[in-house]
Amino acid sequence: MPGFEKFSDLERKEVNDVLETGILMRYGFDGMRNNVFKARDLEAEIQEKFNVQHAQLVSSGTAAVSVAMALAGVGAGDEVIMPTFTFVASFEAVLMLGATPVLVDIDDTLTLCPDAVKKAITSKTKAIMPVHMCGSMANLNVLQEICESNNLTLIEDACQAIGGTYNGKYLGTIGDVGCFSFDFVKTVTCGEGGAIITNTKDLAIKADLYQDHGHDHIGNDRGAETHPYLGYNFRISELNAAVGLAQFKRLDEFLALQKKHYTVLREELKPLSNVQFRTVPEGGEESYAFLNFFLPTLDIARSVMSDFKAEGIDACFHYYDNNWHYVRKWEHLKEAKSLFPLSDAVTEGLSKISTQDFSKSDHFIGRNISCLIKIGWTEEEVKLRAQKMKAIIEKF
Ligand SMILES: *Cc1c(COP(=O)(O)O)cnc(C)c1O
Numbered sequence: 294m295p296g297f298e299k300f301s302d303l304e305r306k307e308v309n310d311v312l313e314t315g316i317l318m319r320y321g322f323d324g325m326r327n328n329v330f331k332a333r334d335l336e337a338e339i340q341e342k343f344n345v346q347h348a349q350l351v352s353s354g355t356a357a358v359s360v361a362m363a364l365a366g367v368g369a370g371d372e373v374i375m376p377t378f379t380f381v382a383s384f385e386a387v388l389m390l391g392a393t394p395v396l397v398d399i400d401d402t403l404t405l406c407p408d409a410v411k412k413a414i415t416s417k418t419k420a421i422m423p424v425h426m427c428g429s430m431a432n433l434n435v436l437q438e439i440c441e442s443n444n445l446t447l448i449e450d451a452c453q454a455i456g457g458t459y460n461g462k463y464l465g466t467i468g469d470v471g472c473f474s475f476d477f478v479k480t481v482t483c484g485e486g487g488a489i490i491t492n493t494k495d496l497a498i499k500a501d502l503y504q505d506h507g508h509d510h511i512g513n514d515r516g517a518e519t520h521p522y523l524g525y526n527f528r529i530s531e532l533n534a535a536v537g538l539a540q541f542k543r544l545d546e547f548l549a550l551q552k553k554h555y556t557v558l559r560e561e562l563k564p565l566s567n568v569q570f571r572t573v574p575e576g577g578e579e580s581y582a583f584l585n586f587f588l589p590t591l592d593i594a595r596s597v598m599s600d601f602k603a604e605g606i607d608a609c610f611h612y613y614d615n616n617w618h619y620v621r622k623w624e625h626l627k628e629a630k631s632l633f634p635l636s637d638a639v640t641e642g643l644s645k646i647s648t649q650d651f652s653k654s655d656h657f658i659g660r661n662i663s664c665l666i667k668i669g670w671t672e673e674e675v676k677l678r679a680q681k682m683k684a685i686i687e688k689f
Contacts, residue, residue, distance in 0.1 A: 294453075294582040296482045296540045296547055298669030303542070307331060307535035317531050319350075320505070321515045332534035336488075338541050343463040345471075345490045347497030350534060351504050354452040354474020356527035357487035358386040361470040362420065363503050364489075364496045365446035367392045370638055371419040373448075376405045377620040377654040378612060379424040383450060384626060388635070392419070393642035396620055398653040401572040403585060403661065404431035406653070410439060420446040425454035425464050426618075427663050428551075428582035432574040433459050433467050440468075448472065452487070455480050456548040457580035464580070465490050475537050480547055480582060480668075483537035486529050504528055548580065550668040554675045555581040558664065561679035562586065565687055567593070571661070584664045591659035593689045598662065600685045606678060608665040613658045620651055621658075 310329050316322045319332035332350050339348035351357050367373055371392040375383045376399050384394035397413045400406035405423045421440055423431040433449075440447040447468035451457070455473055457464040465471025470493075473479075475486035489500050499522065501510060507524030508515070529537075540547075562568050562584075571585040588594045591613065598611045616622045624630075627647040629640050670678070 294480050294551065294665055295478045295667065295669075296480055296543075297477060298667060299540075299543065299547065301539075303539040304536050307539045308532060311531045311535045319528060319531055319534065320508075320510065323513060329531070331531045331538050332529055335534050335538040335541060338538065339488055339490065342541070342544065343466055343490060345463075345466045346492045346494070347490065347500075349489045349497065349500040349504060350529040350537075351487045351489065351527040352529050352533075353485050353527075354450075354472060354476060354479075354487040355382040355385060356504070357452075357472035357474065357489050358382055358422075358448070358450055359389055360489055360500055360504055360527055361448045361472050362386050362390050362392070364470055364491075364499050365420045365448060367419045367446075369636060370417060372415060372417040372642065373420045373422055374405075374410055374413050374418060375422045376424055376426075377651050378403060378426055378618060378658055379450070380452070380618055381623070381626075382452075383422060383424055384623075388631075388639065391636060391639070393417075393639050394626075395642065396646055396649070396651075398651060399657055400653070401587070401657060402429065402431055402574060403427060403571050403657060404429065405436065407432055407435040407439065409653070410436065414439070414443055414445075418443065418445060420448050422448045422450055423468075424450040424452075425457060425580075427571075427585050428454045428457055428580040429571060429573050429585075430454065430457065430459055430464055430577050434574075434576070437467070446470070452479065453582055454580045455582075456544060456551075458578045459574075460576040466492065469493060470496060475533075475540075480551070480580070481537060481540045481544055483529065483533040483540070486533045486537050547668050551581040551666045554666045554668070554670055555579075555584050557672075557675045558584050558666070558679045558682065561683050562686065565683065567689055568686060581666060583666060586662060587657065587660045588662065588686070588689070589660065591655075594660050594662055597686055597689060600688075601682070604681050604685060606681055606685075608667060610663045610665070612661065612663060613655070619658050620646065620654065 452474035
């Protein structure tokens, strides 16, 4: 996955263009910038590649999810449904807007279980956020139907799945809003950066305003801009956008490498009777950022991980025992350890998480091993790694 493995002169050239003008801000300074607009160019590339009407760059993936929540009108008293297996950014974004994150079970797709979503809907639900963890998606057709019949916004967190598709459409373009991260370890990196994509003009206008203090960006005189809404600063800098522009132009090359390396690992593990690959919903194609499989039990998964470690097989994750991605270890969330007071509704919502039954999620995450696919591996390295992994797993 990490695009930084492939840094080259292309990134340097784009960054140099910006440094030569000295204008690190994406807006204004028209007389000085010598027509260099890296953020704008990257947005145009994203729109074209994903065949989507609007792309708005922001300062991170977390910012993208936060802005998406604001566009959906999520705020005090509202609830947002999300999976138990995600990155902490998902609930952070919801909490920042004063709303309550509602965590529900995943299934063998390792993403939102549609039945669990249905059961969690209340009169306060405002949005549903599937998170395409480790490169693959939930049954988005069903989630879309649920959103339509309940008048909810569908926000896709596609931060880990750039380039994956569903029914022939790119992930991120299926819901009302899609979010990407271009942080330091993602398939395309800007250092820190992210994007929101949408086909809805009204949402695109709001995203443009909200990520830059509510400025309307109309006319050339920045001081004269009006503020149709309150906003914030989630802007990307030209330097970050420049790195991302060079990287994004190589997305297809990176995706092809991911798929190639993923396929070598998968083919090697396929004959093993104790390995079951994650389910990809009908019509979906992974981004191949990770290879995910289930082992028969939690204990076997732990033993395999410890043998991987002993054999120097890095970049594999057992999320059950990991602090960043699974509800089991999010004590700070369950205990609402906030630096500032949260509303009673939020505090009450969070307190429920500790006693909620997530045995279904445990059943999948406990047995799952997720192997990051590096694009910088040589063919030899992938083959050797595949053989070593197989030799370890087949002992159990
Ligand atoms: C990386 C990531 C984010 C947050 O992105 P940042 O750019 O690091 O803020 C959000 N959601 C998921 C699923 C991620 O993997």
